[in-house]
């Protein structure tokens with residue numbers, strides 16, 4: 001990920017610019033002993049630099065599976081996934097998974113050491129370079145005073161900053177976040193969303209963010225891919241640039257919320273009808 005801030009109009013997606021991440025007609029399957037589960041069916045979307053791209057849909061629609069595909073942990077049986085034009089074949093430090101509650105920080109290492117660690121282990125840069133990058137990103141996420149603190153001394157929001165700084169120090173092109181706030185209480189969740197958006201405003205990283213909350217998708221996302229299950233397919237792709245917590249009570253926010261709700265709900269009614277449960 002570049003340290004340079006993009007132009008002020010970064011949220012205006014140039015449709016003709018090459019996509020950072022291009023998912024094209026991707027079918028992903030699990031082969032179990034006696035089943036073949038089609039988790040996603042011919043899913044396509046494009047993520048551009050500085051997008052806050054959200055995958056939204058009910059349980060089982062293949063959100064996590066798509067992240068596994070982008071992460072390089074699963075190969076499509078049909079279609080391609082390309083990052084900067086290169087087909088993804090394996091996991092790599094250019095795509096960093098940011099896990100739930102940011103518990104991936106090593107508790108016996110300080111903030112600075114946690115950020116240094118993957119750079120040194122991966123051999124991505126030498127010690128001097130790694131140290132310099134670590135300081136730059138600690139500064140960028142406003143944790144200079146906490147550089148020598150251990151994770152247990154940090155708030156959830158600060159841990160999130162460390163996890164993101166660490167991914168950025170590795171110069172990841174895209175952060176992959178799978179329901180990072182799902183287990184949090186409502187107030188903490190809101191605070192974490194605010195912190196994430198504030199950090200994005202400062203640094204403009206690119207993220208692929210998974211949630212099954214319509215509200216969270218509208219607040220966190222600049223674009224939302226609405227998915228339906230069995231198998232996971234794209235229902236719609238929507239813009240949500242203009243919304244944050246401040247607009248939550250407003251008419252436009254509600255209209256988008258209802259539109260997405262109806263899309264997902266209509267699907268459920270149809271499923272129940274097919275399964276004879278209506």
Ligand SMILES: Nc1ncnc2c1ncn2[C@@H]1O[C@H](COP(=O)(O)OP(=O)(O)OP(=O)(O)O)[C@@H](O)[C@H]1O
Nearest residue numbers: 030032037039058059060061062063064065066212
């Ligand atoms: N390891 C696995 N083996 C077999 N089937 C799997 C496996 N993991 C997921 N699936 C199936 O693939 C489909 C998509 O699952 P996935 O976990 O991607 O959904 P999801 O959208 O992330 O759901 P949730 O919101 O519950 O996390 C589901 O039908 C699920 O049962």
Ligand SMILES: [Mg+2]
Nearest residue numbers: 063064065178
């Ligand atoms: Mg999931």
